[in-house]
Amino acid sequence: MSLVINHNMMAMTASRNLTSAYDSLSTSVNRLSSGLRINSSADDAAGLAIRELMRSDISALNQGVRNANDAISLIQTADGALQVVDEKLIRMKELAEQAATGTYNSDQRLIIDSEYQAMASEITRIASATDFNGIYLLNGNLSSETHSGAGLNSTGKLKVHFGPGNDSSEDYYYVQVGTSTASALGVGLGATTTAGRSISTQELAQTALDQINKAIVSKDKIRANLGALQNRLENTVTNLQIQAENLQASESRISDVDVATEMTEYTRDQILSQSAVAMLSQANSLPKMALNLIQG
Incomplete structure (x- = not known):
């Protein structure tokens, strides 16, 4: 991938992955805090x-x-x-x-x-x-x-x-x-x-x-x-x-939620969220490398 200024594709990818992991983390928190696997029709319409x-x-x-x-x-x-x-x-x-x-x-x-x-x-x-x-x-x-x-x-x-x-x-x-x-x-x-x-x-x-x-x-x-x-x-x-x-x-x-299974998902999503945040920080710093080249 070329080093460019206008579009930071790595940051966009990290941001998308962060959003996905954060949504999954939010779902796990909702289920663990309520004790229910189905909290809305979006979770399981037929089950609801x-x-x-x-x-x-x-x-x-x-x-x-x-x-x-x-x-x-x-x-x-x-x-x-x-x-x-x-x-x-x-x-x-x-x-x-x-x-x-x-x-x-x-x-x-x-x-x-x-x-x-x-x-x-x-x-x-x-x-x-x-x-x-x-x-x-x-x-x-x-x-x-x-x-x-x-x-x-x-x-x-x-x-x-x-x-x-x-x-x-x-x-x-x-x-x-x-x-x-x-x-x-x-x-x-x-x-x-x-x-x-x-x-x-x-x-x-x-x-x-x-x-x-x-x-x-x-x-x-x-x-x-x-x-x-x-x-x-x-x-x-x-x-x-x-x-x-x-x-x-x-x-x-x-x-009802299976707490053991959901806690496993929660831990996984928590790690992914933290990793995505770290990678987003790193991706946002990449355009500085192009600036360094311009400044000589």
């Missing part, structure tokens, strides 16, 4: 798209875990109330057994029946008052076979949504709770059949025994269904947590 989809699914799965845990709390609330209903039905059967014997007179049976009716009223009160976050659980609101979420307030059985999509076989299922009022169980004055309405006579008390047994079975079916749903939800929570963990691991492999 995959990562963001994974992140959205991870967030949805984590919320699904919270949704399922809320549903477990709801079921436990309903089951706790039914446990109290169970105690009332046991007391009602005890009272019916007492009134069914011939050693009590009519006045005494009326007194026994007054407690029997009080127990029935308490069952209805419990069923009407038991709620979770304003959702009434035992009064029949959740007993319908159908569900509609079209309005501001959903109707019918309760939908528990836990998956990141909208597939009925994968992402949600329903909690259906039977009506647990005294009339629905067939006991107390609100019962639609004579059996179980009252124990004011010996005959009524005897028929009430069978009806109370049916009421206990009906209540136990509701509790068994709730227990099965709770177990299912607990398994769902475990599965969702595993899915979120595996997705997080996949997202990490795509998005």
Whole structure:
């Protein structure tokens, strides 16, 4: 290469190499300081798209875990109330057994029946008052076979949504709770059949025994269904947590920086930058040699 004054090609080459090394050094600093291999779409456009989809699914799965845990709390609330209903039905059967014997007179049976009716009223009160976050659980609101979420307030059985999509076989299922009022169980004055309405006579008390047994079975079916749903939800929570963990691991492999590899690149680019700066300094001094020739 000729010794010229107008164009310093060596300096231009050193400057270009310095720019390239400095850009690579800047990228390494960005990745090491953020911990991410992908900090913008320019780093890896396809990887960025995959990562963001994974992140959205991870967030949805984590919320699904919270949704399922809320549903477990709801079921436990309903089951706790039914446990109290169970105690009332046991007391009602005890009272019916007492009134069914011939050693009590009519006045005494009326007194026994007054407690029997009080127990029935308490069952209805419990069923009407038991709620979770304003959702009434035992009064029949959740007993319908159908569900509609079209309005501001959903109707019918309760939908528990836990998956990141909208597939009925994968992402949600329903909690259906039977009506647990005294009339629905067939006991107390609100019962639609004579059996179980009252124990004011010996005959009524005897028929009430069978009806109370049916009421206990009906209540136990509701509790068994709730227990099965709770177990299912607990398994769902475990599965969702595993899915979120595996997705997080996949997202990490795509998005996170390999510190060891990146640190190697950083050291290489740092040395190249320092070398380019030194060579640029040397290249800038070359035109002085032409000046020396001119000055003689």
